[in-house]
Amino acid sequence: MACSFRRAIAAKLSRTLQQPEELLLPALSAVPVFRKQQTPDFKLSLSVLRLNGILPTTADIQLQTEDLTRQLKPDCVVQDISAGSGAINFTINRKLFIQKLLETFDNDAKFGLNSELLNTLNRGTTLVEYSSPNIAKKFHAGHLRSTIIGNFIANLKEALGNKVIRMNYLGDWGMQFGLLGAGFTQFGSYSKLRDNPLQHLFEVYVQVNREAEHNDNLRQEARDFFRKLEEHNPEAVGLWQRFRDITVEEYQHVYKRLGVRFDVYSGESLHQSQAQEVVEQLQSRGLLKTTEKGTGVVDLSVSGDLSNVCTVLRSDGTTLYITRDIAAAIDRKDRYKFTEMIYVTDKSQANHFQQLFQILPALGHHWAESCRHVPFGLVKGMKTRTGEVVFLEDVLDEARTRMLLNMSQSKTTKELEDPEDTAEKVGLSALIVQDFKGPLQSDYSFDWDRILQAQGDTGVFLQYTHARLCSLLQKNEDLAAHFDPSLLNEPSAITIVQHLLRYDEVLLQSSQDLQPKHLVNFLLKLCHLTASAHRELPVKGSPAEVAQARRCLFRGSCSVLANGMKLLGVTPVTKM
Structure with missing residues (x-):
């Protein structure tokens, strides 16, 4: 609906400027709102028009703003037009504005997603690789960020109309399995397994790494075991397969708790033979160089002096992670015909992906331009009451336990059928919102007390607001669906509707830079605006027509809040 208002303004501008509406639409944006300050609904940025070559750059921009404002006349849709600082402000007819926007919640799941602002997006096949833990290890807390960020990106792309392939690329190959295989032979127990x-596998891995530091024979056994794996030795492959199956089954329990799913469980092991083909292709193109140590490298330096190389082959002929990643990318393009591929890993791997995106075009794969790395920073100070966190399930258990305690001590907590389930969902939303509030590349310090606060910018506040709105709607469900928009003339009501106008812009911005902070901050602001309106605009005790109009307003807030939370990977609760 926001976009039909944009379209009306663009049509008016099109007639004045003699330019196509499609060129003018991107320069129109909803005006950010403030609780105690009335604002126009849309503004047209003249600097954007200049950038697009629609306006000459010679005249003073403020003079252009005022001149163009004089040429534009209000009508039945746009009731007021005024000149701002380098922008023209538009205010929509209040009754029409509120009625049309709140009516769209009869089909609330699509609100914001069918906006013409999003028509320029490429809706092809998106492959998102995320989570990607190492098998034979418990799910480490460090993998939480990749998992929830990747899930958000997949949710967003899917909502915007892309066909999405959610891939978990397991670390299930490499020298670590040489160590684990050799270690299990010496220290392993099938009954403990x-x-x-x-x-048990974690304990074996820790022990073998400790022993290997000062045991040359053990390190050689590890190299021998990995070579057996690469040569498809039945006994070695059988043990490795058992480790892999066990791990995937265990991970699926954690993913279920996180509300995360995958279409494909892939892994490095699937590309070992293809990695050898990559080595041959690099060799045939003259890209593979051999160092004095006998390793195979690709020269990525501009001058060709080997000052910047990528090692793709060990001296013993076995492949490396990068070699298998090159093979995996080529295989995925052939198999899934993706339009874009997104890798979600921590920022320490930035150089790895830079090398990957350089080597692929050198092999003739220019579709590498459609590949993208989304890096993220570290979480500092994540602890439970028992000390430093190692495993993700410890974090989830701690979030649930602390949330249960907070709920039991709160005077506003409702009687719940399953308090543990509610505490789990609210605790997880607290973790996610804390993680998503800032730029993904930033490190942040973890603080249980801060993230579990019911007031302030937290996931608990999102859930509390949603539950409160659900309660209000349920208690007043006998009210008629139709409403008189002229009865929603209070500033706090108008501010909410104006804020909802920005939802499609937030989705567009999120799709461009893949940062969840835009959506999180939009939803948190919606909660603050709704809390103010809830105090000022009671439904219960108001005349029937007023109560109907206000219920429609709160239904709109509740719908957008729920849909936005689901995109973030948060399950909205209806009671807490």
Whole structure:
């Protein structure tokens, strides 16, 4: 609906400027709102028009603004037009504005997603690789960010109309399995593997790494085991397959708790033979160089002096992670015909992806331009009451336990059928919102007390607001669906509707830079505006027509809040 108002303004501008509406639409944006200050609904930025070559750059921009404002006349849709600082402000007819926007919530799941602002997006096939833990290890808390960020990107792309392939690329190959295989032979126990599989494999891995630091024979056994894997030795492959199956089964329990799903469980192991083909292709194109140590490298330096190389082959002929990643990218393009591929990993891997995106075009794969790395920073100070966190399930358990305690001490907590389930969902939303509030590349310090606060900019506040709105709507569900928009003339009501106008812009911005902070901050502001309106605009005790109009307003807030939370990977609760 916001875009039909944009379209009306663009049509008016099109007639005046003699320019196509499609060129003018991107220069129109909803005006950010403030709780105690009335604002226009849309503004036209003249600097954007200049950038697009629609206006000459010779005249003073403020003079152009005032001149163009004089040429534009209000009508039945646009009731006021005024000159701002380098922008023209537009205010929509209040009754029409409120009625048309709130009526769209009869089909609320699509609100904001069918906006013409989003028509320019490329809606092809998006492959998102995220989470990607190493098998034979418990799910480390450090993988939480990749998992929830990748899930958000996949949710967003899917909502915007892309066909999305959610891929978990397991670290299931490499020298670590040489170490684990050699270690299990010496320190492993099949009974412990059966009783507590990942914990036992973790203990074996820690022990073998410690021993290998001062044991040359053990390091050689590890190299021998990995070579057996690469040569498809049945005994080595059988043990490796058992480790892999156990790990995937255990991970699926954690993913279920996180509300995360995958279409494909892939892994480095699937591309070992293709990695050898990559080595041959690099060799045939003259890109593979051999160093004095016998390793195979690709020269990525501008001058060709080997000052910047990427190692793709060990001296013993085995492949590396980068070699298998090159093979994996080529295989995925052939298999899935993706339009874009997005890798979600921590920022320490930025150089790895820079090398990957350089080597692929050198091999003739120019579709590498459609590949993208979304890096993220580290979480500092994540602890439970028992000390430093190692495993993600410890974090989830701690969030649930702390949230249960907070709920039991709150005077506003409702009687719940399953308090533990509610605490789990609210605790997870607290983790996600804390993670998504700032730029993904930033490191941040973790603080349980701060993230679980019911007031302030937290996931708990989002859930509390949603539950409160659900309660209000349920208590007043007998009210008629139709309403008189002229009864929503209070500033706090108009401010909410104006804020909802920005939802499609927030989705567009999020789709461009893949940063969830835009959506998080939009939803948090919606909660603050709704809390103010809830105090000032009671539904209960108001005349029937006024109550109907206000219920429609709060239904709109609740709908956008729920849909936005789901995009973030948060399950909205209806009671807490």
